[in-house]
Amino acid sequence: MSERLTVAKTYKLYVGGAFPRSESGRSYPVQDAKGAFLANAAQASRKDVRDAVVAARKALGGWSRATAYNRGQVLYRVAELLEGRREQFVAELGASEGLAAKRAQSIVDLVVDRWVWYAGWADKIATVLGAANPVAGPYFSFSVPEPTGVVGVLAPQSSSLLGLVSVVAPVIATGNTAVVVASQDRPLPAITLSEVLATSDVPGGVVNVLTGRTAELAPWLASHADVNALDLTGAPEATTTELERAAAGTVKRVLRAGAAEPDWTVAPDVKRLRAFLETKTVWHPKGT
Amino acid sequence: MAAPSPANTGLPPALADATRDETSLRRFLHGLPGVDQVGVEQRAAGLATRSIKKAAKLWAIDTAIGMVDLTTLEGADTAGKVRSLCAKGRRPDPERPEVPRVAAICVYPDMVTTAVEALGDSGIHVASVATAFPSGRSSMPVKIADTELAVAAGADEVDMVIDRGAFLSGRYGRVFDEIVTIKHACGDAHLKVILETGELATYDNVRRASWLAMLAGADFIKTSTGKVSPAATLPVTHVMLQAVRDWHTATGTRVGVKPAGGIRTTKDAIRYLVAVHEVAGPEWLNPDLFRFGASSLLNDLLMQRRAQLDGHYSGPDYVTVD
Numbered sequence: 001m002s003e004r005l006t007v008a009k010t011y012k013l014y015v016g017g018a019f020p021r022s023e024s025g026r027s028y029p030v031q032d033a034k035g036a037f038l039a040n041a042a043q044a045s046r047k048d049v050r051d052a053v054v055a056a057r058k059a060l061g062g063w064s065r066a067t068a069y070n071r072g073q074v075l076y077r078v079a080e081l082l083e084g085r086r087e088q089f090v091a092e093l094g095a096s097e098g099l100a101a102k103r104a105q106s107i108v109d110l111v112v113d114r115w116v117w118y119a120g121w122a123d124k125i126a127t128v129l130g131a132a133n134p135v136a137g138p139y140f141s142f143s144v145p146e147p148t149g150v151v152g153v154l155a156p157q158s159s160s161l162l163g164l165v166s167v168v169a170p171v172i173a174t175g176n177t178a179v180v181v182a183s184q185d186r187p188l189p190a191i192t193l194s195e196v197l198a199t200s201d202v203p204g205g206v207v208n209v210l211t212g213r214t215a216e217l218a219p220w221l222a223s224h225a226d227v228n229a230l231d232l233t234g235a236p237e238a239t240t241t242e243l244e245r246a247a248a249g250t251v252k253r254v255l256r257a258g259a260a261e262p263d264w265t266v267a268p269d270v271k272r273l274r275a276f277l278e279t280k281t282v283w284h285p286k287g288t
Numbered sequence: 289m290a291a292p293s294p295a296n297t298g299l300p301p302a303l304a305d306a307t308r309d310e311t312s313l314r315r316f317l318h319g320l321p322g323v324d325q326v327g328v329e330q331r332a333a334g335l336a337t338r339s340i341k342k343a344a345k346l347w348a349i350d351t352a353i354g355m356v357d358l359t360t361l362e363g364a365d366t367a368g369k370v371r372s373l374c375a376k377g378r379r380p381d382p383e384r385p386e387v388p389r390v391a392a393i394c395v396y397p398d399m400v401t402t403a404v405e406a407l408g409d410s411g412i413h414v415a416s417v418a419t420a421f422p423s424g425r426s427s428m429p430v431k432i433a434d435t436e437l438a439v440a441a442g443a444d445e446v447d448m449v450i451d452r453g454a455f456l457s458g459r460y461g462r463v464f465d466e467i468v469t470i471k472h473a474c475g476d477a478h479l480k481v482i483l484e485t486g487e488l489a490t491y492d493n494v495r496r497a498s499w500l501a502m503l504a505g506a507d508f509i510k511t512s513t514g515k516v517s518p519a520a521t522l523p524v525t526h527v528m529l530q531a532v533r534d535w536h537t538a539t540g541t542r543v544g545v546k547p548a549g550g551i552r553t554t555k556d557a558i559r560y561l562v563a564v565h566e567v568a569g570p571e572w573l574n575p576d577l578f579r580f581g582a583s584s585l586l587n588d589l590l591m592q593r594r595a596q597l598d599g600h601y602s603g604p605d606y607v608t609v610d
Contacts, residue, residue: 220601
């Protein structure tokens with residue numbers, strides 16, 4: 001019997017809960033850490049960015065109005081499914097990032113823990129960032145955090161799974177919806193994460209995952225008038241100034257990136273949760 | 289069936305003969321060639337793949353804005369809503385005064401006065417639905433009174449619905465008489481005849497209803513009320529565009545077409561414009577002969593227009609909510 005041929009996959013995008021091909025019809029080869037061919041990924045174009053933003057905007061109403069408790073439960077369920085795909089994530093991390101099996105195992109552990117950690121924050125963040133304000137007048141004044149809206153996320157380029165989860169989970173835990181541009185050279189874990197999200201209870205459009213050239217897609221995301229915030233974590237360093245300028249044109253909230261990619265294994269704080277929340281303060285008359 | 293109305297005098301003998309009595313009308317309508325369903329759907333899908341970009345797209349967007357019948361036909365309509373719609377029709381994009389005005393504002397008869405006052409001398413037409421819109425289920429005197437109410441209030445276009453029950457049961461004479469009577473009640477106002485193609489079941493019926501309406505003196509044939517699904521579709525509009533083209537060949541007069549309902553995006557609108565150009569002819573690319581019955585389409589056209597000029601995508605936060 002002849003040797004079995006391996007099936008070379010051509011992955012697609014994840015937009016609005018479906019897996020469409022890129023509007024442009026393009027795809028690009030993805031290589032492993034040693035430069036061997038892994039699979040083909042869709043190469044998104046500006047029109048895919050536009051479609052993803054439309055899907056994210058459509059999903060925002062339902063997701064941001066869902067109770068925080070419900071959002072938390074939905075995210076816990078995602079963590080369960082992440083656990084179920086453990087083997088696949090370990091294999092993909094090993095191939096994409098060139099990690100030894102043990103190291104990849106411990107990263108996937110961290111990924112699931114990180115997701116659970118952010119899921120837990122969904123119904124607790126309001127009590128930490130909100131407040132009943134002491135005011136000098138006959139008013140009951142209180143402040144509550146509200147989601148910013150549609151957030152464009154440029155995912156970290158080198159940490160393709162732990163980094164990705166660390167930037168996406170806080171965005172959706174607080175009730176925003178996200179258009180994520182995955183790591184350009186290591187998109188496979190992001191694609192698998194989108195398969196996890198598609199089979200979970202997360203409504204379609206809450207997370208949209210685009211693969212392709214970050215430098216090509218980022219300017220369209222930054223200038224799009226219907227995107228409310230931008231996370232520059234994975235932006236090519238030479239382009240960050242230009243992206244900030246484009247984002248300023250429509251007054252986006254921008255989360256700047258450091259010079260180097262942070263160490264994602266360090267335990268996070270609420271900084272990323274706070275980045276895409278706005279504060280609403282209500283003054284309610286009281287007394288007679 | 290009544291004698292031919294004044295609207296029909298001057299028709300070529302073959303067409304004048306068709307309106308003589310119910311039997312000849314039926315013979316004429318059933319003698320029309322059948323519609324090739326697969327063919328028309330394929331042709332419509334083929335034309336929809338045309339790529340319109342850059343300067344041509346900008347021209348198409350401006351042309352489409354000028355063809356919009358900005359419509360509000362809700363039970364919850366108020367005078368305030370109609371006034372704000374009129375303001376939007378006069379100046380669709382306040383930041384860009386060069387954006388053309390819409391063609392007409394389309395409202396229920398009791399809102400016509402409000403619309404006429406709000407539009408003033410802007411040159412925008414006021415269209416009113418009439419004849420027991422949207423079902424058309426009422427007696428003739430009521431339908432006439434409905435039309436007269438709209439015209440007396442100042443509507444210069446009337447959108448009537450046909451009696452689909454009568455049409456589907458083959459009583460063409462009754463439908464014909466109804467259109468003739470309403471046309472008479474309209475006086476100088478333009479008459480648009482709504483065929484409600486979603487209820488006509490076949491393309492053959494759409495073709496028959498189109499010819500019936502034109503024989504009875506319609507100035508426009510309109511696909512749908514917007515209250516029935518499916519509303520306007522490209523193939524149905526295709527059949528109607530063929531009918532007005534053939535009518536022009538036979539009589540020398542041009543009748544307008546108005547697809548209404550379900551056209552929400554610029555891409556859809558441009559597909560319709562391509563179909564108009566290819567099926568009826570470039571003369572129909574004119575607000576006097578082609579209209580879009582729409583409400584949410586205008587916002588998408590404005591957003592696309594901005595995207596073309598600004599070089600980045602716009603969003604619904606930058607256009608009015610209506």
